[in-house]
Amino acid sequence: MTEDDVRRSLDAAVAPSSLDAIFDLLAEWWQEAGEVAPATRFGFETAVIEIAGNIVEHSRGEGDERRFTLDLLADVDTLTATFRDDGDPPLLDLASVRMADADEESGRGLALASAGVDEVGFHRDGDRNVWTLQTRRT
DSSP states (O other): OOTTOEEEEEEEESSTTHHHHHHHHHHHHHHHHOOOOHHHHHHHHHHHHHHHHHHHHHOOOSTTOOEEEEEEEEOSSEEEEEEEEOSOOOOOOGGGOOOOOTTOSSOOHHHHHHHHSSEEEEEEETTEEEEEEEEEOO
16 A cells, blocks of 8 residues: 555445445545546446445344445555445355346346456455455556
């Protein structure tokens, strides 16, 4: 990490209204992140919003005080988004993620996220879910 890295962070409630805050954060971040090809930007934003949507839709925790953080980092080579949430761990295998069939009403989020970036990672850190999205600038 260098002083030229561009970082932005958000700490928010797990709620549909938080998606607007993510769009605002991304808009601010892009202004300083430097040049990024439109296709790269679109893929990265799609992945960020899909993971955020999954956290909002599927995150389960105790009470209504569920929260998540989003950390964005743009360095000279890569764009990275890291989500941390306090919901229950998802029951999934990232290696088996596929696009849902046309007649299925849901199940596209992780596949879209995976298609939009170079790497999608998930692990548990104590009682928190950690999602990492990373893509090369070029």
